[in-house]
Structure formats: C-alpha cells, structure tokens
Amino acid sequence: MKIAEVRIDASILEKHDPEWRFALAASPQSQGWVCSIIAEDGTVGYGYGSAMAHYGAPLEAVKANLDRFTKLLIGQDSRKISAILDELDHNVVGNNQAKSAIDCALHDLLARRLGVPICELFGGPAVTEFSSLRILPIKSPEKMAANARKLVNEGVKHLKIKVHGNVKEDVACVAAIREEVGKDIHLTIDANQSYTVKSAITAIRMMEPFNIELAEQPVPAGDLYGLKKVTDAVSIPVEADEAAYSLEQITTIVRERIADAVSLKLSKIGGLRKTYAAAMICEAGGVKYRMGAHSGPRLLPAHASQLAAALPGIWYSSELTEFEGLINDPWEGLQLEDGVLKIGDAPGCGVTPKASSGLPRKN
Numbered sequence: 318m319k320i321a322e323v324r325i326d327a328s329i330l331e332k333h334d335p336e337w338r339f340a341l342a343a344s345p346q347s348q349g350w351v352c353s354i355i356a357e358d359g360t361v362g363y364g365y366g367s368a369m370a371h372y373g374a375p376l377e378a379v380k381a382n383l384d385r386f387t388k389l390l391i392g393q394d395s396r397k398i399s400a401i402l403d404e405l406d407h408n409v410v411g412n413n414q415a416k417s418a419i420d421c422a423l424h425d426l427l428a429r430r431l432g433v434p435i436c437e438l439f440g441g442p443a444v445t446e447f448s449s450l451r452i453l454p455i456k457s458p459e460k461m462a463a464n465a466r467k468l469v470n471e472g473v474k475h476l477k478i479k480v481h482g483n484v485k486e487d488v489a490c491v492a493a494i495r496e497e498v499g500k501d502i503h504l505t506i507d508a509n510q511s512y513t514v515k516s517a518i519t520a521i522r523m524m525e526p527f528n529i530e531l532a533e534q535p536v537p538a539g540d541l542y543g544l545k546k547v548t549d550a551v552s553i554p555v556e557a558d559e560a561a562y563s564l565e566q567i568t569t570i571v572r573e574r575i576a577d578a579v580s581l582k583l584s585k586i587g588g589l590r591k592t593y594a595a596a597m598i599c600e601a602g603g604v605k606y607r608m609g610a611h612s613g614p615r616l617l618p619a620h621a622s623q624l625a626a627a628l629p630g631i632w633y634s635s636e637l638t639e640f641e642g643l644i645n646d647p648w649e650g651l652q653l654e655d656g657v658l659k660i661g662d663a664p665g666c667g668v669t670p671k672a673s674s675g676l677p678r679k680n
C-alpha cells in the first residue's frame with residue numbers, strides 16, 4: 318500500500334500551569350508537530366515529533382526535517398518501515414525527533430491496516446496497566462508541596478520533583494513534599510543536569526532520608542565520567558536522561574555502567590523501533606530502563622504506552638500521563654481511571670483526532 322500524502326500540522330498546547338518550569342527553561346506550552354501519513358486506501362497513521370530545544374531540536378528544526386523527509390516518503394510502500402527509516406538515517410544524521418514522528422506514524426498506519434494495536438507488532442501486551450506518575454515543576458517548597466497534595470488527592474501515587482541545582486533549596490523542597498504526602502507516595506527527583514558532581518553527591522545523600530527512589534540526570538549530559546562518579550557514590554539509583562540521547566549513547570552508558578537506569582523517550586531516541594532496541598540493550602547489559610516523560614498531547618504517550626506494554630522488563634513507573642496538564646488536547650482514546658492508564662485493543666496507537674481538530678481522518 319503506497320503512501321499517497323503526508324501532512325505536517327503544528328501542535329501547540331497551553332499547560333494548565335502557565336508558570337511551569339524546569340532547571341533548563343520555562344515551559345508554559347507543549348510544542349511539536351503531528352505527522353499524518355495517508356495511504357492510498359485513505360488509512361491514516363499518526364506520529365508526534367516533540368520540539369526539544371535542550372536536545373538541539375527546537376520547533377523550527379523539527380519542522381525543517383519533517384519537510385525534508387516528507388519528500389522521501391511519497392510513493393513508498395508503507396509496509397517497508399525498516400527500509401524507510403534506514404533511508405532517513407542515511408539522509409540526515411541525528412534529528413531523532415522528526416524521525417520518531419515518522420517511525421510512529423508508519424507503525425500506526427501498519428497496525429491500523431492490520432486492525433491490531435501497535436504493541437502486537439512488538440511482541441504483544443505483556444503489561445496493560447500503568448500507574449500515573451506526574452511531574453512537579455520548580456516552585457517554592459510550599460507551593461510544590463501544595464501541588465503534590467492536589468495530585469495525590471486525584472489518585473496519583475508517583476511524583477517526580479523537578480530540582481534546579483541549589484542543594485539547600487532542593488532538599489527543602491523534597492522535605493516539604495515528603496512531609497505533605499506521607500510515606501506511601503513514591504518520589505523521584507530530576508535535576509536536568511543542574512548539579513556539579515560534588516553538589517549532586519551532597520544533595521542526593523541529603524535526600525536519602527526522604528526515601529527518594531530515583532535521581533534523574535544530576536550532571537550535564539556531556540559529562541559521562543561525572544555521571545558515573547555520582548552513580549558510584551550514592552545509594553539511590555541514578556538515571557541517565559539527557560545523556561541517553563541516542564542508541565549509540567545508551568550503548569556506551571550500559572557498557573560502562575555509567576548510570577543505574579536509562580530514561581527511554583521516543584522523540585529522543587528516534588521512534589518505536591530504536592527505543593525497543595534501546596530497551597533490549599539495557600536489559601542485556603543489566604541496566605534498568607523505563608519510559609521517561611512523554612510530555613505532549615495524548616498521541617505521544619499513546620505510542621509510548623503501546624511500546625511499554627510490550628516491555629515487561631520496565632522496572633519503575635513510566636511517565637505517560639503529563640497530558641493531564643494540557644489544555645484542549647485534540648486527541649481522544651487515552652484516559653486515566655483512578656490514577657491508572659489502561660491499554661485497550663483499539664487498532665494502532667489507540668487515539669484518534671477529534672473531528673474538531675482539523676487533522677486528517679480516515680476517509
């Protein structure tokens with residue numbers, strides 16, 4: 318079945334919290350592109366390419382690559398996913414965000430044509446329920462504790478605390494949140510590269526009494542030796558996120574035991590196919606892995622949860638529910654029930670664009 322048309326539509330969604338920020342930037346919006354690949358029979362496959370400026374992929378760059386790739390897709394056999402993705406890799410180095418959108422759209426198109434959920438293309442649904450993990454953006458300790466309370470009252474049992482590299486202030490936030498939510502809520506931290514090696518070791522050790530279960534990307538992405546020093550010095554599992562920005566980089570992290578765990582993200586690694594490979598590399602090398610923050614409209618975590626469903630080795634709660642923080646998400650089909658995301662049997666990635674979205678839908 319040939320590819321007849323490819324459409325690229327902007328996806329700019331406001332967050333409920335206009336003051337949302339993490340260590341690297343303010344982030345009041347979710348920004349990316351929807352790639353719709355339309356087959357000759359009218360079936361549409363959808364993929365989402367996240368704008369990720371902190372990975373070198375701002376909104377405009379993702380669009381430029383999608384436009385370039387679109388020209389290579391028209392007229393190709395839509396079933397030849399690996400051949401098409403191989404061609405893209407030879408056409409442009411990196412730019413995984415645009416490649417991920419196309420990888421996801423091609424898998425979605427194939428799964429919809431076969432009438433099966435995408436997870437069946439990757440081994441079938443080993444896991445079908447995912448507990449919600451929500452992110453607490455950087456604010457004062459009091460405001461972060463209040464936000465944590467609100468989410469816990471909504472049924473959330475896993476929270477990720479964004480910290481910003483100031484040991485005293487970060488530990489105060491962690492302490493305030495633990496006191497507010499009690500001992501049964503699972504807490505992690507994400508420093509987004511904001512510590513030095515020494516300050517990371519100091520901060521993480523000071524956070525140990527508050528039962529933090531995971532410390533994400535404490536030091537700059539390029540400092541793999543520093544990341545290993547932190548990993549070796551603390552008892553809390555350390556996770557590589559920004560440092561794990563490609564399949565090649567993940568191979569190095571696993572081989573050298575630079576981190577205890579790796580955060581997998583479709584847009585970061587280049588789509589479902591490479592992310593599945595990354596998970597297998599982690600598994601073979603004895604490094605933990607899970608799905609990291611898939612912040613974007615439901616389309617993005619829909620794909621990620623399909624892959625997560627086929628990965629029974631995921632060790633910790635994945636981050637698949639940040640769509641709850643977005644206004645006017647044009648996608649439907651993915652819903653939380655009592656703080657749990659459930660994967661169903663709908664064909665493809667499991668979400669479809671609302672009629673009001675203006676996005677292409679099957680004829």
Ligand SMILES: [Mg+2]
Nearest residue numbers: 507533534558
């Ligand atoms: Mg992170």
